[in-house]
Amino acid sequence: MNFKIVKSLYKKEMLDVLRDKKTVIMMLVVPLVLYPLVMICSLTIMTGITNSISSSTYRICLDFEDDGHVEELFKNTDEVSYSFEIVTCENPDKSLADEEIDAIIRKTVENGRECFDITYMSSINNSSYATDMIQKTLKSYSHSLTVGILEEAGLNPEDTLAPVDVHYRDVSTNEETAGSLLGMLIPFMLVMSLLMGTMYPAIDTTAGEKERGTLETMLTLPVSNSELIMSKFLAVGTIGVTSAILNLIAMGGVGAYMYNMVASVREGTGRLNMAKFVPAICVGTLCILAFAIFISAISMCVCALARSYKEANNYLTPLTLIVMFASFLGFIPNVTLSTSTALIPVANVCLLVRDLLLFKYSIRMIALVLFVNVAYGMISVMLLSKIYNSEAVIFGDGSGGIQIFERRSNIKKGMVPTTQDAWLVIIITAMLVIYAGGAAQLKYGIYGLLVTQFIVVGIPVIATIYTKKDVKHTFKLKGCSLKFFIGGIFVIAGGIMLGIIVSAIAGLIFKDSAMDASESMAQIVGDSFPLAIIIIALAPAICEELMFRGYVLGAMSGKYKQKNAIIVSAVIFGVYHMSVSKFFTTALIGGLICYVAVKSQSILPGMLMHFVNNALSVVIMFYPDEAARIFLVFEKERLAVSDVMIMLGFGMAFVALGVYIIKSVTKEKIINNRDL
Amino acid sequence: MLIGENLVKSFERNEKRGKKTEFNAVDNISIEVSQGEIVGILGANGAGKTTLLRMLAGIMKPTSGQVIFRDGDTRVENELVMKGKIGYLSGNTKLYGRLSTRELLDMIGRIHGMDTSEIGERIAEISDVLNMGEFIDNRIEKLSTGQTQRASISRCLIHSPQIYIFDEPTLGLDILSSSAIIEFMLKEKEKGKGVIYSTHYMEEAEYLCDRIIMIGKGRIIGSGTLEELRNSTGLSNLREIFRELVSQEEDLYEF
Numbered sequence: 017m018n019f020k021i022v023k024s025l026y027k028k029e030m031l032d033v034l035r036d037k038k039t040v041i042m043m044l045v046v047p048l049v050l051y052p053l054v055m056i057c058s059l060t061i062m063t064g065i066t067n068s069i070s071s072s073t074y075r076i077c078l079d080f081e082d083d084g085h086v087e088e089l090f091k092n093t094d095e096v097s098y099s100f101e102i103v104t105c106e107n108p109d110k111s112l113a114d115e116e117i118d119a120i121i122r123k124t125v126e127n128g129r130e131c132f133d134i135t136y137m138s139s140i141n142n143s144s145y146a147t148d149m150i151q152k153t154l155k156s157y158s159h160s161l162t163v164g165i166l167e168e169a170g171l172n173p174e175d176t177l178a179p180v181d182v183h184y185r186d187v188s189t190n191e192e193t194a195g196s197l198l199g200m201l202i203p204f205m206l207v208m209s210l211l212m213g214t215m216y217p218a219i220d221t222t223a224g225e226k227e228r229g230t231l232e233t234m235l236t237l238p239v240s241n242s243e244l245i246m247s248k249f250l251a252v253g254t255i256g257v258t259s260a261i262l263n264l265i266a267m268g269g270v271g272a273y274m275y276n277m278v279a280s281v282r283e284g285t286g287r288l289n290m291a292k293f294v295p296a297i298c299v300g301t302l303c304i305l306a307f308a309i310f311i312s313a314i315s316m317c318v319c320a321l322a323r324s325y326k327e328a329n330n331y332l333t334p335l336t337l338i339v340m341f342a343s344f345l346g347f348i349p350n351v352t353l354s355t356s357t358a359l360i361p362v363a364n365v366c367l368l369v370r371d372l373l374l375f376k377y378s379i380r381m382i383a384l385v386l387f388v389n390v391a392y393g394m395i396s397v398m399l400l401s402k403i404y405n406s407e408a409v410i411f412g413d414g415s416g417g418i419q420i421f422e423r424r425s426n427i428k429k430g431m432v433p434t435t436q437d438a439w440l441v442i443i444i445t446a447m448l449v450i451y452a453g454g455a456a457q458l459k460y461g462i463y464g465l466l467v468t469q470f471i472v473v474g475i476p477v478i479a480t481i482y483t484k485k486d487v488k489h490t491f492k493l494k495g496c497s498l499k500f501f502i503g504g505i506f507v508i509a510g511g512i513m514l515g516i517i518v519s520a521i522a523g524l525i526f527k528d529s530a531m532d533a534s535e536s537m538a539q540i541v542g543d544s545f546p547l548a549i550i551i552i553a554l555a556p557a558i559c560e561e562l563m564f565r566g567y568v569l570g571a572m573s574g575k576y577k578q579k580n581a582i583i584v585s586a587v588i589f590g591v592y593h594m595s596v597s598k599f600f601t602t603a604l605i606g607g608l609i610c611y612v613a614v615k616s617q618s619i620l621p622g623m624l625m626h627f628v629n630n631a632l633s634v635v636i637m638f639y640p641d642e643a644a645r646i647f648l649v650f651e652k653e654r655l656a657v658s659d660v661m662i663m664l665g666f667g668m669a670f671v672a673l674g675v676y677i678i679k680s681v682t683k684e685k686i687i688n689n690r691d692l
Numbered sequence: 693m694l695i696g697e698n699l700v701k702s703f704e705r706n707e708k709r710g711k712k713t714e715f716n717a718v719d720n721i722s723i724e725v726s727q728g729e730i731v732g733i734l735g736a737n738g739a740g741k742t743t744l745l746r747m748l749a750g751i752m753k754p755t756s757g758q759v760i761f762r763d764g765d766t767r768v769e770n771e772l773v774m775k776g777k778i779g780y781l782s783g784n785t786k787l788y789g790r791l792s793t794r795e796l797l798d799m800i801g802r803i804h805g806m807d808t809s810e811i812g813e814r815i816a817e818i819s820d821v822l823n824m825g826e827f828i829d830n831r832i833e834k835l836s837t838g839q840t841q842r843a844s845i846s847r848c849l850i851h852s853p854q855i856y857i858f859d860e861p862t863l864g865l866d867i868l869s870s871s872a873i874i875e876f877m878l879k880e881k882e883k884g885k886g887v888i889y890s891t892h893y894m895e896e897a898e899y900l901c902d903r904i905i906m907i908g909k910g911r912i913i914g915s916g917t918l919e920e921l922r923n924s925t926g927l928s929n930l931r932e933i934f935r936e937l938v939s940q941e942e943d944l945y946e947f
Binding site (some may be wrong): 020021023024025027028032035036228229232236237238239 | 749751772773775776778779780782784785786787788789790791795798799800802803804805831847
């Protein structure tokens with residue numbers, strides 16, 4: 017990538033975007049004018065409503081023979097803010113329905129008790145307020161009667177009526193109370209306003225450029241795809257970051273204004289020390305910047321797939337819904353920021369901002385959220401420059417490219433899915449696994465894992481069938497020589513040993529997350545061994561194999577050389593497990609299974625290997641002691657150098673033996689073919 | 693020297709009920725243009741002129757065949773380097789309306805790796821040649837058709853390419869503007885640049901081109917200098933020659 021080119025393209029994009037009135041309006045006017053206006057208006061309206069309510073006179077009708085003391089009661093309330101007007105009417109019920117009066121009071125006397133019967137309309141505001149006030153008046157009337165009775169009986173009314181006295185003392189500082197209130201609101205508003213801010217430039221630089229016909233001009237220049245995408249991303253990101261800062265300033269201003277208003281009403285009571293919020297604001301700003309990068313990348317990715325403005329707008333609607341849904345996680349009281357929730361895009365920022373406002377600082381979490389957002393942003397941009405094919409975009413070239421959004425009748429039949437489709441399927445599947453699968457696991461525990469597996473196998477199968485690709489070939493649904501299974505077993509046995517070494521090394525570098533994962537797994541699984549085998553070993557062996565060794569590897573093999581296809585698929589498999597420390601082990605195991613799958617051209621040996629690998633970890637989870645007796649290494653906290661050497665030796669030997677067996681089959685085949 | 697060897701480009705055509713069939717927009721055309729010559733491409737609408745020129749410019753990949761660029765004796769392999777030696781203009785290469793011509797030229801110059809002073813000199817020079825002084829700092833969206841076309845041409849000039857590929861550069865322009873463009877092409881030819889361009893105007897091609905290639909339905913139906921075309925058909929007027937060749941081609945298909 018030539019950064020001089022990126023720089024001049026970036027400059028062009030910025031000029032282009034900033035000279036467009038719509039962007040500037042979205043970026044400046046919304047945060048700087050609209051926010052304060054909405055806030056101030058709503059405040060004024062609310063005060064207006066409260067004032068108009070509290071200064072009202074309620075019209076009530078006494079529909080019974082009154083000796084005068086009830087009328088007296090309602091005429092002489094001690095309240096200043098409201099009063100009652102006693103009205104006489106011919107037909108009280110009709111008058112109530114016509115809203116001429118607010119409530120009807122009827123009274124009967126049963127056994128010396130006064131029974132009041134209030135008729136009102138809850139659907140009419142004034143009527144329902146009037147009823148509240150009537151209730152209040154009658155309550156104090158009832159109280160005064162009670163006090164009279166008690167005093168007559170020679171009792172102390174206070175002690176008798178309230179023998180238990182409760183006082184509450186709130187030790188939360190004013191700042192903390194304010195923070196917890198703000199923590200519910202601010203993250204959501206920030207996330208949404210940022211999304212709105214980036215949407216327009218994202219559409220303008222991608223779909224807009226297509227529609228204005230300047231992309232063909234760009235193609236005549238010596239500019240590579242990645243330079244083009246990078247410059248556009250930087251421009252959208254700049255706008256995103258700027259609108260984020262403007263939004264923060266606007267919110268701060270409005271917040272300060274509201275605070276002053278509240279403070280002037282309640283003098284002295286609710287003083288906030290603003291200085292306490294400074295660290296939270298600083299770190300929060302940083303996170304918002306990281307989030308701006310993420311959301312710019314995502315909205316740009318979505319828009320780049322569109323061919324026109326209108327289409328881009330259509331694509332952004334579901335994105336908005338997803339972002340809204342994810343940011344709602346910040347409202348759920350029990351969801352807290354942890355290593356796993358920090359990996360969920362959008363939600364992680366909401367949770368972090370909420371925590372910051374509650375004065376919960378954890379440098380590790382802050383760093384993680386920052387890193388995750390920037391990393392997701394970068395990954396999306398990289399993926400975009402992979403799947404973005406300007407030629408196909410401009411000239412609507414039917415070959416290759418993204419076929420999933422095509423009308424089905426326009427898709428040509430083929431052997432394997434295109435890599436562009438595969439990347440898209442991977443992204444969609446990952447999103448669904450994170451959100452839908454995660455939700456299912458929270459709700460249904462171990463059975464939620466099955467939902468995840470259904471997603472993992474369902475999306476690629478549907479995509480393959482929709483794009484008219486050869487399902488049997490893509491997913492390698494055919495048998496193979498028994499020797500591949502034997503070879504596969506040896507390879508996986510060696511792979512597991514090598515995996516232990518790799519994960520031990522990774523565990524030294526990334527300490528915590530390995531423990532996290534195995535503990536949470538143990539919690540989910542419960543204590544049924546057969547169930548655990550089915551859900552943790554069997555289901556993934558079938559479903560994940562079909563996805564990764566079937567669909568992904570199939571699509572990648574269609575474009576890349578064998579070796580590269582294996583590496584790419586293995587890395588995707590590693591990333592899918594969403595744990596930094598597990599990445600290397602799963603990528604290694606994934607790579608080995610890929611090798612066997614490519615050689616055997618069958619999905620089955622891989623399924624067996626995957627099953628063996630996962631089943632072993634279930635066995636270790638359920639029978640740690642027995643496992644430790646057989647495999648001495650599990651007992652130890654850390655591996656000794658000698659153990660490592662032995663395992664390395666055995667691991668390599670097993671893999672080599674497995675590979676040898678597999679190669680012998682392939683040779684046999686070649687010889688057989690020659691004979692034929 | 694720009695060479696297209698056995699270029700084929702197939703597209704899918706939409707037919708009834710959303711079904712698609714494949715057809716070759718460019719069907720096995722070989723073509724070359726060297727320094728110091730103007731090659732004209734004549735053809736009816738939909739004959740495949742634009743597709744052919746797009747492939748030569750490297751913005752569209754041929755389904756089969758290849759495009760070769762020779763700089764002297766060495767072959768330029770890198771696609772991006774090749775784009776840097778070609779200036780391509782068509783009706784579809786729109787300009788960024790919110791930028792001024794100067795800003796556009798500056799951006800393009802930088803992408804081609806030129807430095808600031810070089811770009812400044814070049815812009816002054818081009819502005820002089822194309823007479824753009826009065827509107828060079830206006831936003832492109834505010835320019836007239838003729839001014840926009842001059843701005844478009846200036847975009848192709850900024851990096852002093854060796855070969856120009858123009859797709860109907862005089863389409864829809866008045867006599868003054870189009871003759872300015874024709875003069876420009878002649879001047880560039882004298883400077884030793886190669887020009888390959890497509891047009892509908894026969895008189896223009898007759899006046900301007902060293903060699904003429906006529907295409908119909910994606911194939912070459914006749915090529916050579918004006919003299920050669922006259923001799924082979926026995927007709928004097930290019931317009932008549934073109935009609936004759938197109939009807940021959942159609943007859944051929946009927947059998």
